[in-house]
Amino acid sequence: MLKTLHLTFILLSLISFVGRVILSEVNPELLKLKVLKIAPHILNALLIGSGFVLVFQGDWLSGDFGWIIAKLLVLIAYIGLGLFVMKSQGTKKWVAFIAAMACIVYIGIVAVTKNPWFFI
Ligand code: HEM
Incomplete structure (x- = not known):
């Protein structure tokens, strides 16, 4: 259930990011709308929050948690980009x-494989 929410927030966050990039090209004025300024932060907070709750719900810190650190570090890079x-x-x-898109793909693959070095 929570994982489904996490996946939904990822999709919404991606749509909101790509949507804002498209708007920045075709109609930048719209980006000044309050709702378009605030909504992405709410979505991203829900995405990260659901990730943290999943960490504790699944007791993921009691095992090998390198993949969670990798997700967080690349998430910071994604936000900066x-x-x-x-x-x-x-x-x-x-x-x-x-x-930024490559970061999302990396985070997604790490989430599924639980291996930050899946590519070697
Ligand atoms: C852009 C950011 C993120 C993306 C693209 C992403 C992607 C995913 C995906 C695709 C899954 C499903 C994995 C599966 O079912 O095998 C997942 C699950 C999970 N994510 Fe994220 N995630 C993100 C952020 C985070 C953050 C910030 C955290 C926590 C610090 C986190 C922690 C988790 C945990 C613990 C699971 C459950 C793993 C499982 O039950 O197999 N995620 N994530």
């Missing part, structure tokens, strides 16, 4: 956007 994407223009913006 997201902020950079929204503040920049041109090639830098799109390189950061692709890097």
Whole structure:
């Protein structure tokens, strides 16, 4: 149940990020709307909050928890890249956007495999 919520928040957070990136290109004025400024923070807080509750619910800290640390570190990188994407223009913006998407894919694969080094 909580995992389903966690997965739902991931989807909503992704939609809100990609949606804001699209708006920044086609209609940046809309990004000034209060709801579009606040909603992403609420979604991201719910996403991270549900992740933390899942950690305790599943007693994941009593075993090998390197994958959780990896998720958190790459999540910080994802947030930083997201902020950079929204503040920049041109090639830098799109390189950061692709890097942010790569972070999400990495976090997702680590969540499923529980292995931060799944690629070696
Ligand atoms: C963008 C951020 C995140 C993404 C894309 C993500 C992705 C996922 C996915 C795909 C699963 C399902 C894994 C499975 O069923 O095999 C999952 C579960 C889980 N996530 Fe996240 N997650 C994120 C953030 C977090 C954070 C911040 C935490 C905690 C610090 C966290 C902790 C967990 C835990 C403990 C599970 C349950 C694992 C299980 O029961 O197998 N997640 N996450």
